[in-house]
Amino acid sequence: MFWVRVRVRVRVRVRVRLRLPVPVPVPVCLGWAGVGAVAGVGRVPLRPPVPPQRHDCPQLGRRVQEGVCHMAVWFRLGGGEPIVKVMFAVYAARIDRDQPLAGLELGELPAPEARPGWSVVDVRAASLNHHDLWSLRGVGLPEDRLPMILGCDAAGVDADGNEVVLHSVIGQTGHGVGPKEPRSILTERYPGTFAEQVAVPTWNILPKPKELSFEEAACLPTAWLTAYRMLFTNAGVRPGDSVLVQGAGGGVATAAIVLGKAAGLRVFATSRDEAKRKRALELGAVEAVETGARLPQRVDAVIETVGAATWSHSIKSLRPGGTLVISGATSGDRPSHAELTRIFFLELKVVGSTMGSKDELEDLLSFCAATGVRPVIDEVLPMDRAREGFERMASGGQFGKIVLSNS
Numbered sequence: 001m002f003w004v005r006v007r008v009r010v011r012v013r014v015r016v017r018l019r020l021p022v023p024v025p026v027p028v029c030l031g032w033a034g035v036g037a038v039a040g041v042g043r044v045p046l047r048p049p050v051p052p053q054r055h056d057c058p059q060l061g062r063r064v065q066e067g068v069c070h071m072a073v074w075f076r077l078g079g080g081e082p083i084v085k086v087m088f089a090v091y092a093a094r095i096d097r098d099q100p101l102a103g104l105e106l107g108e109l110p111a112p113e114a115r116p117g118w119s120v121v122d123v124r125a126a127s128l129n130h131h132d133l134w135s136l137r138g139v140g141l142p143e144d145r146l147p148m149i150l151g152c153d154a155a156g157v158d159a160d161g162n163e164v165v166l167h168s169v170i171g172q173t174g175h176g177v178g179p180k181e182p183r184s185i186l187t188e189r190y191p192g193t194f195a196e197q198v199a200v201p202t203w204n205i206l207p208k209p210k211e212l213s214f215e216e217a218a219c220l221p222t223a224w225l226t227a228y229r230m231l232f233t234n235a236g237v238r239p240g241d242s243v244l245v246q247g248a249g250g251g252v253a254t255a256a257i258v259l260g261k262a263a264g265l266r267v268f269a270t271s272r273d274e275a276k277r278k279r280a281l282e283l284g285a286v287e288a289v290e291t292g293a294r295l296p297q298r299v300d301a302v303i304e305t306v307g308a309a310t311w312s313h314s315i316k317s318l319r320p321g322g323t324l325v326i327s328g329a330t331s332g333d334r335p336s337h338a339e340l341t342r343i344f345f346l347e348l349k350v351v352g353s354t355m356g357s358k359d360e361l362e363d364l365l366s367f368c369a370a371t372g373v374r375p376v377i378d379e380v381l382p383m384d385r386a387r388e389g390f391e392r393m394a395s396g397g398q399f400g401k402i403v404l405s406n407s
């Protein structure tokens with residue numbers, strides 16, 4: 001009998017590439033014991049009153065209280081002072097076009113540094129926008145900018161203790177970035193607001209009206225500002241005019257219903273969901289119909305953010321000479337019928353709209369403070385439960401804004 005001896009040699013080569021600032025710091029995860037053993041080394045505490053957070057620690061494999069996890073604390077080789085302050089953040093770690101939430105991570109990242117012309121703000125509340133899901137799909141966010149902290153808007157406290165709101169369009173006027181840099185929204189080029197702190201050009205900081213809570217103010221800079229500009233700058237409507245708001249549950253849509261009602265417009269709304277149609281009526285819509293259903297009258301303007309699924313209906317709902325304002329395409333940007341004949345024959349206007357100016361945000365803040373109008377908030381979650389908020393938004397289940405709070 002012969003025995004054949006086969007020897008298999010498997011060589012596994014693991015190459016770890018660290019992109020670290022000089023002079024060669026090393027990211028390590030230490031337990032409390034490890035920290036105690038290295039004198040003078042520890043997590044740099046952020047200024048109070050940032051409360052402790054709980055988050056997932058991949059190294060420990062469980063949820064932990066802030067300060068227990070040291071996964072992202074960076075040290076100089078051989079001990080010494082940490083060179084990067086860290087903070088809790090919600091960020092895009094990977095791009096996944098089909099499963100956007102697969103690239104969402106919660107953990108510690110370097111905190112922003114002060115630099116000329118920019119200010120660091122302690123974030124008290126920030127709100128989710130569909131833009132954050134687009135970012136996780138890679139729309140406007142290339143892989144080489146990862147990891148990118150998500151969150152387009154926030155309210156918080158600046159270094160002097162002032163309560164502030166952020167205008168999240170960076171570079172519109174060149175402030176803080178120079179005149180040649182193209183306009184961007186927080187999270188596209190610069191880290192966003194789902195963190196303990198965020199840095200923005202000082203020009204982008206506005207005082208928060210005392211009448212608004214941090215949670216309410218955090219809803220205004222993106223969805224509400226977009227709705228404000230769509231209605232009052234681009235649709236050109238006046239009190240008494242009629243407007244159709246598509247997809248009543250969205251952040252921009254609920255803003256358009258509330259602002260339109262407050263400004264004396266006859267607001268019609270559509271939604272796929274009966275409960276949301278009821279909510280739209282409670283917010284002040286005169287009628288709320290199923291998505292695609294005929295309206296009792298033609299309208300002066302349409303506020304469109306749903307895109308392909310409602311495009312035809314939007315065009316058909318306009319009176320001759322009416323205006324369709326579009327700022328988003330949640331259901332896709334390729335409608336099966338472009339309705340070109342109807343557009344030119346009835347002399348309809350199609351106007352694109354994106355975000356709004358700092359002046360418009362100031363006007364919106366005063367409008368809310370003066371009229372008692374408040375953003376519609378679906379729910380407020382602690383920042384470390386951001387994933388639940390993302391899941392709710394991805395499923396389209398929300399009515400109004402989902403807010404993440406640091407307090």
Ligand SMILES: NC(=O)c1ccc[n+]([C@@H]2O[C@H](COP(=O)([O-])OP(=O)(O)OC[C@H]3O[C@@H](n4cnc5c(N)ncnc54)[C@H](OP(=O)(O)O)[C@@H]3O)[C@@H](O)[C@H]2O)c1
Pocket residue numbers: 128129130131134222223226246247248249250251252253270271272273276291305306309310327328329330331353354355393396398
């Ligand atoms: N250009 C800008 O400056 C700007 C600013 C803000 C937002 N946006 C864009 O505007 C869009 C809306 O954003 P958002 O955060 O307000 O809300 P959102 O989470 O995108 O929700 C929009 C609404 O669209 C409706 N909807 C979604 N899929 C649909 C489908 N297949 N058929 C019919 N209705 C559908 C849903 O309403 P119902 O469930 O009630 O039917 C949903 O609540 C996004 O695409 C966003 O990127 C653009």
